[in-house]
Amino acid sequence: MSDITIPKLNNNDSTYLLLEWLADDGANVEADEPVASIETSKAVDELVAGQAGALRQALPAGTRLSPGTVIGRILPPGVPDPGPRAGEPEPAMREATPGDDAPLPAESEPIVTQPARALMEQLNVTPDQVRGLGKKLVREADVRQLATTGQGTRLHAQSPVQAAVARTVTTSHSTIPAAFTAMRVTVDAVLVEARTLSRRMRCLVGLPEFVIAAVASLHRDFPLFFASDAGEGTWAEAAGACVGLTVDVGKGLYIPVVKDADGLTLAQIIDAVTVYRDTALHGQFSERDLQGGNITVTLHTDPDVVVAQPLVFPGQTCALSLPGIRRELHLDAGGEVGHRSVVDVGISYDHRRVNGRDVIQFLGALKRLLESPRDLLGAGGASEDEAPGGGG
Template sequence: MRSWRRFVSDITIPKLNNNDSTYLLLEWLADDGANVEADEPVASIETSKAVDELVAGQAGALRQALPAGTRLSPGTVIGRILPPGVPDPGPRHGEPESALRPATPGDDVPLPAEAEPIVTEPARVLMEQLKVTPEQVRGLGKKLVREADVRKLATTGQGTRLHARSPVQAAVARTVTTSHSTIPTAFTAMRVTVDAVLAEARTLTRRMRCLVGLPEFVITAIAALHRDFPLFFASDVGEGTLAEAAGACVGVTVDVGKGLYIPVVKDADGLTIAQIIEAVTAYRDTALHGQFSEGDLQGGNITVTLHTDPDVVVAQPLVFPGQTCALSLPGIRRELHLDASGEVGHRSVVDVGISYDHRRVNGREVIQFLGALKGLLESPRDLLGAEGASEGGAQGGGG
């Protein structure tokens, strides 16, 4: 029997990020015993910020080991794929005999009666904290009840609304705590005139039939500076040594009321403005209508935080652990100024800010970086070249 093991493919919980020590087995996407194809999604797992799918490593029959709603550590085997004709080999060496028996409810993950919903362990704990009753949970009509579902029902007998911190916000809290406790930051802001780049954004909006704004141009400009300012994209490899990044992977904040996410435009310095616009548009759509995967959120080596309410004058972002700096983009505002002939005119400006790890770079380099960014944004034809510049767009203005 043991000789069959080499034909069996385990389905194992991977390590998806450094913020979480456990993940939730959200649901099985194929039935126990069903025949699946190689690379077919068979289960979904939920981290603090994303939902990812696990795929079959080979074709065969799926054997589930654990029920949906179980919270698991990375490395846990949740099931196996048995090729046609291969018998179940039983537990591997060192595993308990019950390791791959048909999944049954246990004390840690309660599974109610057949007619009852599955309540995840975090949801059960939250029910106790927030006084949510089983009757309220049943009223949801859901097969699987998660923390977010319980949170919606969280009211006391007096009707006071309680707000438990969501998994997404808990992950944000951990990042903020780590950043403030380990990174000595400094901050600088520089004013940028954006009339010319806004004109180009309007042109690209019409051309590409999607909303294009200043953030896409800022991402493009930052990526263009990767070669000349490599330390702003570098990672710390220990003992005071920084490793240059192969490309500019630019994270951008997205928050539509469902939590703060920072998806990453991968290798943005190798993309055209059109490709960057498509990537950012897709992330906005995901934030509104879907769920991010861990792949969307990983790999950033510099971050842009958006604070684009017109009344926000300046914003100081935190530096994300592992990165050198983060740039903030506040609201655009109109101001009076004197032109070259001494006449009073109007212009659109924004104060681009940068928080930076003062152990890695100094104020002089930061001012040079911001000055180069300012130059690209105020002369967008230089930034875009023939590929993206409009034929009749406005010329770049001075700061």
């Protein structure tokens, strides 16, 4: 017999939501077959069966639970159901009692999660409004869309994703003495290479992919920029460059991580970013996508954004910002007036770990890589004469 237990997925949440069962109660499942999905403040992950057998659900979808909670078990073939263990809830039921995390009663009713029910009361959303959504599972975000007062004033409750962002911002500003520097980079050459790769890989390639590759390539020469706090004034060097990239398509701020980017070709980095971009638009991130970053690139690419100061994410040393690309006039080497595309790459950094001189050297090395992108392409394994893998 194998228990299905809620794992510890991150350090931001004390509870997770049992979003749905992926197999019916009593159904026969195979080992490693997904049987349930759970939702954190920023991601959805699947739980799998530890062995083959019959699934026994102990808790209903819509329940909010702490890590370590047993939500069900897998019974081997021929083994009778022993019933609940001491302290374990009874099998999932559709009936709800005041304060329970069970869904609303009756098979014809939608499953409404406990956080969604609490928000219904807070924002005066009626059950009829919820039924009108026509959804099998109703979550906080669904209730928030329905939330209006009698006068039609739109109310906005903080989403779980934004609540996680708020905790990160509060921790960063209260614990990290951050400083900020920016350096202007000419990007005409790298934009030409990006357009070439976009055509050849049949996917969108832009400046962020090149910045990730350039930042990752600096890991060996600037290890403290990727280090983590080891306590008592010491910093632990990272084995590789794991670069987070901010993604926000209107569904909340996420930071998926390109793992060990210093060991990837530019084409592989482009593929990874393309997958994350598609996930942000059409799917949901898993906790694995969001974990492990040791440096972050934040995007502020509206053309009217001149400079942006990112926060340093707790546990990291620095975060870079990539604002909008703009055109400017300049004097060339012969004294003639010309024009060029530039971006002011910014970096916020933990001043306890690195100093301004170190940061200027880091940005200078990054600038040289971006202004000579063929060197970066060669180091990354992509060139005009070879065909990188498709980016989807």
